[in-house]
Amino acid sequence: MTTSSTTYVLRGARPLGAEPVDVVLADGVVAALGADVEVPGGAVEVDAAGHVLLPGLVDLHTHLREPGREDAETVASGTRAAAAGGYTAVHAMANTSPVADTAGVVEQVWNLGRQAGWVDVHPVGAVTVGLAGERLAELGAMADSAARVRVFSDDGRCVHDPVLMRRALEYVKAFDGVVAQHAQEPRLTEGAQMNEGVVSAEIGLTGWPAVAEEAIIARDVLLAEHVGSRLHVCHVSTAGSVEIIRWAKARGIAVTAEVTPHHLVLTDELARGYDPVFKVNPPLRTAADVEAVRAGLADGTIDVVATDHAPHTREDKDCEWGAAAMGMTGLETALSVVQLAMVDTGLMTWADVARVMSTAPAAIGRVADTQGRPVAVGEPANLVLVDPRATRVVDGAAQATAAANTPFQGRELPGRVVATFLRGRATVLDGAPVEPAGAVAAPGVAR
């Protein structure tokens, strides 16, 4: 495995927010860590005083758009954005064109990720052929491919047929896979534009009721229990969903769940201005739902924060709300939004942030052998250094993602990624992406 030849010493970094130490990164691993470490000659000094050191972030839910929609994002631009946001691994969703429903497509995405070299790219495989919800894709072939797919999802669409969902849950047990469900009952959401409630009634947009999400989650946790499979629930957005998942976990069902950064802070009130940048699926919900997903994340009901980074071209957003594409970018704002919603509010510690943005997603995605590791000597140097005292004003045009559809445009957010390290190599330094020097081997070959 290729690693960095440069040795770094992070001076005064606070691992998971703890007391400051010096951290030496050499030969791709954490070589030393402590108050009084021996620093090899020629090491690059990084002033990390007051900065928090976390394991590199792992996103379970990223849309990289390639192949097919390279006008919105490419693997290269999307993973560059991921590195800028503090990520060292992303799971690339399957709703590309062609759909990632064969070993060939997932290997293509995996290879593009390796060539780009910004983060580890783990392709997600489609559950059904063409995301059509009619028959299983060749899940085993994708699992056995070089991409070693472990997460399967029709994200963007719900695996709504109960028999098909049951079969998928059962089938992926053969290779320790997980089905990540986009919970949306399709018949209850035909033509849906935004959360169904007080705001939709008033502004005349077709409603996307909470029950359409909750009904699928309730069904799926019971299916998972019945067949003894694990289930992952994508982008939980309602208070009712949190309650159902809390119940399922108490019952011992192997369910995990994610929440997006935007559902932690934004509400459906934003639809009143009809700016399609706030159009997303599942839709922004009410303030009560925001409170519930925050509480669920804090108490562990929701396991991870996943971005659902969904880049779109300007023409897909510069139009009528009803004609606009759903989705918002998130990779470069996620950590700041989590700090805003969870850390600065006292709901979580930085150690909790490491858990929900790195350790837990790495475990769910079955990449915990290299990602989401403890910040400790001998561990792979997949790390992010964040300055929690910094603030910045978000500007979509200045982001590394090729798309500008950030819902936080013009907003001041706390925290700034100072440096990101992928196996000891800086992908971000002094807050700026560092172009990789040629292709870097990604994991999966030697494992």
Added chain:
Amino acid sequence: MRHLLSTQDLSKDDAILLLDTAAQMAATQSREIKKLPTLRGRTVVNLFFEDSTRTRISFETAAKRLSADVINFSAKGSSVSKGESLKDTALTLHAMGADAVVVRHWASGAPHQLAHAGWLDAAVLNAGDGTHQHPTQALLDAFTIRRHLVGLRGGAGGAGHPDGTGADLAGLRVAIVGDVLHSRVARSNVHLLHTLGAEVTLVSPPTLLPVGVETWPCRTSYDLDATLAGWQPDAVMMLRVQRERMSGGAGAFFPSPLEYTRRYGLDGRRLALLPGHAIVMHPGPMNRGLEISAEAADSARSVIVEQVANGVAVRMAALYLLLAGERDDRADAPPAPAATEGTAL
């Protein structure tokens, strides 16, 4: 007032000024020469992304009676198909120097975007957007109600003027009946009538009331007979029921046209439940035999045809206040219509 996008944006004073101005406009329309020079040299674009011959003709007539130059721009199918985007259309109109854009659009919020996205600096008049708002329809309805009913329930009274000039609609009761869920007319009316002091009851099958309606400033009922007999509305406004609402199999909003008519249609029997002075309204086009029977539509209480005539006066008032009102800021501002004593106006 810079734009007319939603009746929710109108204060009571705004609304009464619009109605009073419409009354003055209406007075000019009984003259032999109906045309006024007020908006000479101004350009009004009728931008219609959805077919609506009636509304377009009403706005076109209003603008022409005020001597504006009128351009009709039918952009049906744009944006969702491969046609021109809303943004490009707006930039085009801006480049052509439109002073006002009257927009009808299938998408809720499109007029709001035209007004606020920075593509265009013309005044924007919402002529109906999706299932959101249709403010001039609500204004013409309020105008019609005021003409017929003001003073009947006390309230602010007619202010001594026979057509109710200066008055609000305090104390009047209006029942709005039918497909509220998909109705921009209902949304516009609920807010405007509330602002003007009237009480509103929405009568609808539960499937056609939006989730969230409980926060609206009105009451709701599932029972038309009980509302007519027990609440004794002064005006009954029947909403158009679109035939596609009954199709869609399991997703249909009610079982059959006949059942809808039995439970929510206005017919002669129900007409007889109303107080003697009550009027019957419909924004058109009507489905005779579905939401309203021919007997009710053609009865002496029906003011449906008058609504159409009042629509021109109300749209003249809206165009006047948006365009000439804006000119009041300049040194060469013409006198407001109230001061012209009916000659030049």
